[in-house]
Amino acid sequence: MASTLMSLTTVLNNLFEPSKRNVCSSLIILSLLLISSCQKQERAVQTAQPAPAPSTMPARPPGYPPPVMNQPYPATGVVVLINRKEGWIEINHDEIKGLMPAMQMEFWVKDKSLFNNAKAGDRVDFTIVETEKGEYLTELKRASNKSR
Numbered sequence: 622m623a624s625t626l627m628s629l630t631t632v633l634n635n636l637f638e639p640s641k642r643n644v645c646s647s648l649i650i651l652s653l654l655l656i657s658s659c660q661k662q663e664r665a666v667q668t669a670q671p672a673p674a675p676s677t678m679p680a681r682p683p684g685y686p687p688p689v690m691n692q693p694y695p696a697t698g699v700v701v702l703i704n705r706k707e708g709w710i711e712i713n714h715d716e717i718k719g720l721m722p723a724m725q726m727e728f729w730v731k732d733k734s735l736f737n738n739a740k741a742g743d744r745v746d747f748t749i750v751e752t753e754k755g756e757y758l759t760e761l762k763r764a765s766n767k768s769r
């Protein structure tokens with residue numbers, strides 16, 4: 622019993638010995654730092670901006686208002702390739718007034734027989750219609766004016 626008391630006193634003495642106290646308090650500070658850095662990480666995760674939801678509509682370039690639904694937009698361009706199997710045509714098109722600037726892009730068709738009217742390399746006149754379900758090419762014919 623006496624020896625237990627002795628060792629307890631030794632432990633207490635050691636604890637209050639300045640050098641040991643420093644070790645002890647620095648351990649406390651270290652653990653506090655660890656806790657606070659963990660909290661910081663958590664906060665960083667929470668404030669991270671959620672990725673924008675993928676939009677079905679392409680971003681509107683400046684100067685082009687949202688398209689008028691179900692209104693035919695006449696357009697011209699050159700056929701790059703036709704994918705009959707999937708039902709789309711890639712056209713290097715001129716500016717489509719009120720819809721989009723000149724660019725190369727794919728258009729879906731609802732009627733694949735339109736593809737009989739043209740082939741890759743042809744300059745074409747076509748029509749684009751915007752619907753709630755997306756953008757479709759509804760008319761396609763080889764351009765009568767080949768000068769452009």
Ligand SMILES: [Cu+2]
Nearest residue numbers: 721722724726
């Ligand atoms: Cu386009």
